[in-house]
Amino acid sequence: MRIDPTRDTGPTRTLEQALDRDCRDYRGGLKAVCAILGEPYDGFQKRLSVSYPEHHLYLDDFERVVELVRGDAVKHWFQQLYGVVCYQPAAVEASADTLREVARVMGCNGDFVESLVDGAADGQWDAQEVAQLEQQAHALIAKLMGIVAGARQALEGKAHG
Structure with a gap:
């Protein structure tokens, strides 16, 4: 063995x-x-x-x-x-609907961060709060970079197609 x-x-x-x-x-x-x-x-x-x-x-x-x-x-x-963040963006169509979805996600993230204000007021963060905040940040970055990758693919398709 x-x-x-x-x-x-x-x-x-x-x-x-x-x-x-x-x-x-x-x-x-x-x-x-x-x-x-x-x-x-x-x-x-x-x-x-x-x-x-x-x-x-x-x-x-x-x-x-x-x-x-x-x-x-x-x-x-x-x-x-x-302390870097690594991700592999998955290209999505950079359409109005996709951008609306990102705006909705940002609104949800904003509400989530607002809910943490009381917990952060005392200067003490617990592991669950930090993990949730980190997860939300990674999800938002992934969505945004997916849209950027989709827009870049669409641009390259027009320029080379």
Whole structure:
């Protein structure tokens, strides 16, 4: 039985652990990552795995692996370290109805944030309030960026169609 060294390491993983975790979670695991990238399994998997600390991944290989697996662990590592928000916008039609929906969502978010004013008045935030606020913010950003992506696709379609 193999023991996964990155399982249950908590919220603070190293970047190497995060990449290892994403590769193991990728469909087919490390073997699939090596095969798709056209790298020999024996040597390359050692650079991907934290079980072999003397083997290091080159930066250009890191970029190729991250682009291929697009896993959550590396994304969460960057989010925790830099406090950034990562998202993949899904393009939606940039129509009047879509914009009305965003206005409705913004109104709901405004009402939600207004409901938090009393809770924030004492300067104490609890974990549930912060999680809800963060979820609302991410949802709003995703909707807005989806509209932007849809508008960009429509523009490119007109310019190149």
